[in-house]
Amino acid sequence: MSDDAINSRVMVISGARKGIGRFLAERYLASGWRVMGCSRSECDLVHPNYRHVCTDVADENGVRALFSKVRAEFGRLDAVINNAGIASMNHSLLTPASTVQSVLSTNVMGTFLFCREGAKLMRASKAGRIVNFATVATPLRLEGEAIYAASKAAVVSLTQILAHELAAMNITVNAVGPTPVRTDLTRAVPSSKMDALIARQAVKRWGEFEDVANVVDFYLKPESSFITGQVLYLGGVS
Amino acid sequence: MDRQVIAQAILGTLRNFDFPDLEKVSAEFTEETILFGREGLLDSIALVSFILDVEESIRAKTGVSITLADERAMSQSRSPFRRVSSLVDYAVQLLSEQLPTK
Numbered sequence: 001m002s003d004d005a006i007n008s009r010v011m012v013i014s015g016a017r018k019g020i021g022r023f024l025a026e027r028y029l030a031s032g033w034r035v036m037g038c039s040r041s042e043c044d045l046v047h048p049n050y051r052h053v054c055t056d057v058a059d060e061n062g063v064r065a066l067f068s069k070v071r072a073e074f075g076r077l078d079a080v081i082n083n084a085g086i087a088s089m090n091h092s093l094l095t096p097a098s099t100v101q102s103v104l105s106t107n108v109m110g111t112f113l114f115c116r117e118g119a120k121l122m123r124a125s126k127a128g129r130i131v132n133f134a135t136v137a138t139p140l141r142l143e144g145e146a147i148y149a150a151s152k153a154a155v156v157s158l159t160q161i162l163a164h165e166l167a168a169m170n171i172t173v174n175a176v177g178p179t180p181v182r183t184d185l186t187r188a189v190p191s192s193k194m195d196a197l198i199a200r201q202a203v204k205r206w207g208e209f210e211d212v213a214n215v216v217d218f219y220l221k222p223e224s225s226f227i228t229g230q231v232l233y234l235g236g237v238s
Numbered sequence: 239m240d241r242q243v244i245a246q247a248i249l250g251t252l253r254n255f256d257f258p259d260l261e262k263v264s265a266e267f268t269e270e271t272i273l274f275g276r277e278g279l280l281d282s283i284a285l286v287s288f289i290l291d292v293e294e295s296i297r298a299k300t301g302v303s304i305t306l307a308d309e310r311a312m313s314q315s316r317s318p319f320r321r322v323s324s325l326v327d328y329a330v331q332l333l334s335e336q337l338p339t340k
Binding site: 064068120123168169 | 283287290294303
């Protein structure tokens with residue numbers, strides 16, 4: 001490995017196998033980052049600076065092992081992108097408890113564990129960036145997404161409080177709140193529902209992966225060290 | 239687990255710790271040193287960093303990851319974080335529960 005590669009920044013991305021996570025992994029690899037991705041199943045992304053771990057983000061031992069691997073393989077950590085998430089679209093009266101448990105586990109517990117273990121590693125270098133994933137479903141109070149929106153509201157609270165707790169370690173914690181983006185999460189939703197949702201945005205179009213990456217880029221910039229505890233919703237939603 | 243090894247790990251972590259308030263720090267640390275609470279060396283923020291440093295130091299020395307600030311520690315009437323000696327005792331107890339008995 002060259003000196004450049006050894007000195008290059010290191011990022012962990014959850015849910016890196018496909019969708020936005022995969023897009024972000026490829027984007028940051030292309031710009032010189034070393035990336036540790038994770039997902040529940042195997043990933044076919046091949047790059048000299050990419051490593052992948054199969055784990056459930058809500059499995060504490062699995063997450064600990066992942067960050068131990070980051071320490072062993074890369075010796076540092078500069079950013080965590082908490083992209084992994086699942087949705088449930090259903091009327092609350094028809095939502096089984098098992099679905100609630102599953103959504104809260106992945107979205108809240110997963111985000112928390114990655115923040116905690118990531119911050120422990122970043123603490124050593126007294127700098128770091130954590131980017132969490134919120135959703136416009138929370139401020140729009142979307143019917144049929146009570147559990148998903150509530151789980152992401154918890155992510156917003158985590159983001160804002162961790163921003164305070166980790167500020168002394170020069171770790172920033174922010175969130176991006178995407179509008180609907182064409183991924184597995186939105187594929188199963190009827191188009192009429194999506195059109196109605198998009199009509200409530202100030203900018204009435206689907207989000208693109210690049211729109212999300214633009215916000216992540218902003219949070220990761222060295223000049224963004226004074227930006228923390230913020231949630232930036234796309235599409236003019238507030 | 240050899241108690242002396244853990245005591246040395248914790249005292250070593252204390253000697254290398256980046257204290258926010260150096261005026262309170264004495265020249266020598268012993269097992270009687272008060273860490274947290276009345277007349278303690280650490281405020282609550284510094285205690286978080288210190289606990290993480292101790293966990294890391296123990297992991298490096300023993301290869302075992304323990305979580306010192308677990309629910310049991312928080313619910314004890316006498317905090318294991320009060321003195322170096324109580325922290326050593328608590329860490330040894332956690333390690334003995336994780337390591338297979340010979």
